[in-house]
Amino acid sequence: HCVRAILKGLTKGVHGLPLIGSGDWNDGMNMVGDRGQGESIWLGFFLYDVLMRFAEVVDTKGDATFAERCRTEAAQLQHRIEQQGWDGEWYRRAYFDDGTPLGSATNDECQIDSIPQSWSVLSGAGDSARSRSGMEEVYRRLVRRDDALVQLLDPPFDKSALNPGYIKGYVPGVRENGGQYTHGALWATMAFAALGDRERAWELFRMINPVNHAQSPGDINRYKVEPYVVAADVYAVSPHIGRGGWTWYTGAAGWSYRAGLEAVLGIRRTGSQLTIQPCMPRDWPHVDVAYKYRDRSITLHFVRQRSNSTAVVVLEPQNGVCRLDLEGVTENASFEVLLT
16 A cells, blocks of 8 residues: 555656645645646655655565665655755745746745755755755744744745635735744754754744743733644734634644654654654753653653762763663663763
């Protein structure tokens, strides 16, 4: 089933990039490629990641032929993205059916979209210098610190001739149309962490955390939704700047968990192997994490200075990374992770 899905997804337009059809992650861009010619640069990064990850799965099944095809397709796609997806300071978002770029400095609206920048990092497909440039532009143009929100794109769609689809039906600055779409904001958070930019990763995570939208009566009156669940979106348009949108049933909730656990705390598990690569702000003195693996609970103490306790196992990072085999860990074990 997975093989057939991947083969179905190996489409190419005139730029050699995946066809966007009637929408990719952003289903509001349903008119970008509805005539079957439009292409998605973000989808190129995403497909690259799928291909490279699935090649590892195929290796375990002994299918060397399809594993090689996955890696070959990924390499070719990576090359085409660099040739056709770069705009000069950031990666473009897509191409319309007629070849008009989207997410380009040449556009009047939606000059920059955050998700191709984030996924150029998260997929590992982007040129490192270009990815850093794109993320710098995300921080400069889309992170609104005074309003504590992270826009998906800017400027919003409004009066230009571009017709990307029903996204344009939203008021400029609301939901996908230039508001904070939290799912995408969390990808930006994870991308900054992947770049090792711990201060910006934490800054964005704090902005997104709903608790921080309820620090005062004024905050609560502005945010208006529950401060104990993730909001799918936050408005970026006056007079509703900072107002939360859909809550409770957003996939951004799962991504917020992953951003906090995997990106900021740096805790990732593959099978029974725990990899710990913290990306915490340097002014954090210590952090304690209660981690559960199957029927066992362990404690991870992140510290900047080693304690004198002989009862705690010390995990010293090698090149910034600690590794722990959970299969050999007993119930209620404690580990001390030295922060660099």
